[in-house]
Amino acid sequence: MQDFIRDATTSSFGEDVLAASRSVPVVVDFWAAWCAPCRALKPILEKLAREHRGEFILAKLDTDKEPEIAARFGIRGIPHVKAFVDGKVVAEFSGAVPESSVRSFLAGVLPAPAEKLRLKAKQAVREGEFETAEALLREAMKLDSARFTVRLDLVEVLIARQAYCEADLEMQAIPERERDERAGLLAARIGFWKNGESLAPAAELEAALAQSPGDLELRMRAAERHIADNDYDSALAHLLELVRADRGVLRERARKTMVEVFKLASDAELIARYRKLLSSTLY
Incomplete structure (x- = not known):
């Protein structure tokens, strides 16, 4: 079985689904061996997982063997499919839908080109590769300059590199009306750095x-x-x-x-x- 198709269990769910979804979308197929519609949906999901070759992970969870996880996510009927991104459910559907519907579902879940670069940058940050992360985020901004989330990621990376002047310039490019709590905290860090520049060691x-x-x-x-x-x-x-x-x-x-x-x-x-x-x- 390819690495992007895996069986999920109660013990592995945290790592194989929630943690993994911080790097790449994870599509969880809740199924059972006795379920005929599940058997109809399974080859469609596996085919598309192979087709996308790692753009998303297909995690198959047997609800008979793992009832705790099924109950935790409110599964009342199967097959039921949930897509996880950043540890949260972002989309779902029930029933043995046709391949065209599954493709439409995935289109709404899989990241756009700029988001793919952003996800790679997040992985680079986790590995301590801040210069690589910065390069990826700047490339993502060229593809989607209107997404201020990407620019905020860049501000965060620049602060981590102690490149406060550059971080300040990027922060100034984000309108006040677009700034959320995260932006406020990053702006505060930049503000404290600015103030510190006028102070003695x-x-x-x-x-x-x-x-x-x-x-x-x-x-x-x-x-x-x-x-x-x-x-x-x-x-x-x-x-x-x-x-x-x-x-x-x-x-x-x-x-x-x-x-x-x-x-x-x-x-x-x-x-x-x-x-x-x-x-x-x-x-």
């Missing part, structure tokens, strides 16, 4: 702060420098101290900045610890 600011620990403005600059350097632990420690020490405008500025850092940081334990400390300080 972290070591210099820390040395000055050791000489003048009561200088709250200096402590704020040190926190902002650490954010620009992605040193969120040091930044949050300074910001928390500002919330504790000040009772004016600087206190609120530090609190708001902590909330922004909570959104940017990926360390769940770090975030939980400082959220608790901030809450106990405020209340």
Whole structure:
């Protein structure tokens, strides 16, 4: 059996379907051996899977052997086909439909040329190949310049490469009305980098702060420098101290900045610890 046609089980579903669908669409055929319509649909699905040669994965799940997964996805009749992309169901149909209908179904699921490049870029990012990812995304933008999702992916890759100037230019090309939560977070990271460009190096600011620990403005600059350097632990420690020490405008500025850092940081334990400390300080 080719790698793009596989049997799915309860134990393998997470990897073979949900995780795999982050790189390529996965079409799951829910079937059973006793089901005559399932036997009619099976060769059509397998034929098209071979025809597309890896553009999608066909995962066959026997509902008699794997009732948990069938129940989890609300399968009440078979054959039932669900298409997964990025771990989520994006399309589905029931019954032994003709080949023309299956082809139409796949046309709505399989990625366009620009999306194929985007998926390859995501895989390159997972492998740490950021320059390759950047090249793929720039090629995808040539094919579909109106898709701001691709441009956001490029911004993310450029930030990962610390190419903030280029990331800023790409972000400016996305209209405010098209920006979602993800765009807001990326814009915030660029903003902190911009602010950090006007600040002294972290070591210099820390040395000055050791000489003048009561200088709250200096402590704020040190926190902002650490954010620009992605040193969120040091930044949050300074910001928390500002919330504790000040009772004016600087206190609120530090609190708001902590909330922004909570959104940017990926360390769940770090975030939980400082959220608790901030809450106990405020209340």
